[in-house]
Amino acid sequence: MNFYGYKRPDGRVGVRNKVLILPASVCASDTTRIIAQQVVGSVTFNNQLGCSQVASDQQFTMDVMAGYAANPNVYGTVVVSLGCENCQMDLVVEAIKERTNKPLKQVIIQEAGGTLKAIDQAVRYAKEMVEEASLLQKEAFPMSELIIGTECGGSDPTSGLAANPLIGKLSDLIVAEGGTSILSETTEFIGAEHLLARRAATPEVHDRIFEIVHRYEAALRLVGEEVREGNPSPGNKAGGLTCLEEKSLGCIHKGGHTSVNAVYDYAKQVEAKQGLVIMDTPGNDPSSVAGMVAGGAQIVVFSTGRGTPTGNPLAPVIKITGNRITYANMVDNIDVDASPVIYGTKTLDELGEELLKLTQEVACGKQTKAESLGYTEMAIARVCNFV
Amino acid sequence: MLNAMIVEPQDNVVVAIEPIKKGDTVTYKCAGEEKTLTALEDITIYHKLAACDIAKGQPISKYGEHIGLAARDIKAGEHVHCHNLEEHRENLDSKG
Numbered sequence: 312m313n314f315y316g317y318k319r320p321d322g323r324v325g326v327r328n329k330v331l332i333l334p335a336s337v338c339a340s341d342t343t344r345i346i347a348q349q350v351v352g353s354v355t356f357n358n359q360l361g362c363s364q365v366a367s368d369q370q371f372t373m374d375v376m377a378g379y380a381a382n383p384n385v386y387g388t389v390v391v392s393l394g395c396e397n398c399q400m401d402l403v404v405e406a407i408k409e410r411t412n413k414p415l416k417q418v419i420i421q422e423a424g425g426t427l428k429a430i431d432q433a434v435r436y437a438k439e440m441v442e443e444a445s446l447l448q449k450e451a452f453p454m455s456e457l458i459i460g461t462e463c464g465g466s467d468p469t470s471g472l473a474a475n476p477l478i479g480k481l482s483d484l485i486v487a488e489g490g491t492s493i494l495s496e497t498t499e500f501i502g503a504e505h506l507l508a509r510r511a512a513t514p515e516v517h518d519r520i521f522e523i524v525h526r527y528e529a530a531l532r533l534v535g536e537e538v539r540e541g542n543p544s545p546g547n548k549a550g551g552l553t554c555l556e557e558k559s560l561g562c563i564h565k566g567g568h569t570s571v572n573a574v575y576d577y578a579k580q581v582e583a584k585q586g587l588v589i590m591d592t593p594g595n596d597p598s599s600v601a602g603m604v605a606g607g608a609q610i611v612v613f614s615t616g617r618g619t620p621t622g623n624p625l626a627p628v629i630k631i632t633g634n635r636i637t638y639a640n641m642v643d644n645i646d647v648d649a650s651p652v653i654y655g656t657k658t659l660d661e662l663g664e665e666l667l668k669l670t671q672e673v674a675c676g677k678q679t680k681a682e683s684l685g686y687t688e689m690a691i692a693r694v695c696n697f698v
Numbered sequence: 699m700l701n702a703m704i705v706e707p708q709d710n711v712v713v714a715i716e717p718i719k720k721g722d723t724v725t726y727k728c729a730g731e732e733k734t735l736t737a738l739e740d741i742t743i744y745h746k747l748a749a750c751d752i753a754k755g756q757p758i759s760k761y762g763e764h765i766g767l768a769a770r771d772i773k774a775g776e777h778v779h780c781h782n783l784e785e786h787r788e789n790l791d792s793k794g
Contacts, residue, residue, distance in 0.1 A: 553765065
């Protein structure tokens, strides 16, 4: 099976062709918003971080920034920094160049002489990049070039019964095509980690699965908190999910049935053609999705029970619910109704083939509902408070 | 008509897949066989109810795995949720 995508100079293949206006810190984020508003074909996001962070916290931010610039859906990047932040321009540029050789421009607000001059420079760079990007022609590539990020948010019991098993079916099909599927949300492995560990391809992966779960629980205890205090959320509970273990046992269905071949740290670059891998991300949706997109996921498949509009600046997000009431209620936001799995009117195999077809169409350019409504929110995982 | 489902045959809770009223017959398929019980209270769609009596302290199972412990004696047909399930973190290292 093939899709039509964009070949990048680093060898990877994008399903979108965007120019990224990358804010190196919170202090550049309003500026990048103004720049992106001026240049059709460019995207940005609100980076609330990039300064006053301890090293491990800053590393998450750096990896997301570098990974976003390297994501194959991006043609090229204009980095905008204030000038005095911890995520210095030269560090950001170096981190991006470690991952990709795609077009890259830099604007430092303090050096440019303030807002208007910085915007002028960056808009001209971005406009030129969009023009270059628009000349690129799509070519056919095998589905094995795809890295699919899987996520669940606003879950309810139907997520574990229908939507996540459907995503798991897609994961199995993508793996069979030779592609890559990322299972994420470490907090939602808790109580189900043994089931994933049994599927580890190697003893190292087996041990890493337990390690990331225990490390997450221990990190929260260091600040005197327990992971289950805010998880399940009030909405999860109202929907019928009682406890974290129940949520986790439903969550891991997104990983299908193939072996777990690798465990990646948050936002690190995922190699293509890896089969099923895990990324150590929070259960929080926008920051988990950001980690996988930074890892190189071109498409995100997202289950929801309660319903959510969420999208991403770079990757199309395909929304799936197993709750027939939610599908009817939020049909403008949700792409796929998985509830036939529960009511026996369609099999998981039938819906899986339909979802694979939709994924191929989205890879070829079909807009998801989150894209057509313009949803681009995101967050970056944190280690601790600002310094 | 089926108005509930069980995920794994060894589970002791079933999931309502239709709104269920107190006194309704709850029907679900378990390993190909139709089973019934009576709902002891209203059950919101997609919430859980006990498939059998569960004694206080016993594990509550869904997906064939433990999701918590019964915080008190639970009768077949009762709603199972935060009010009668005690969260319990098991050490699963040896089960992997």
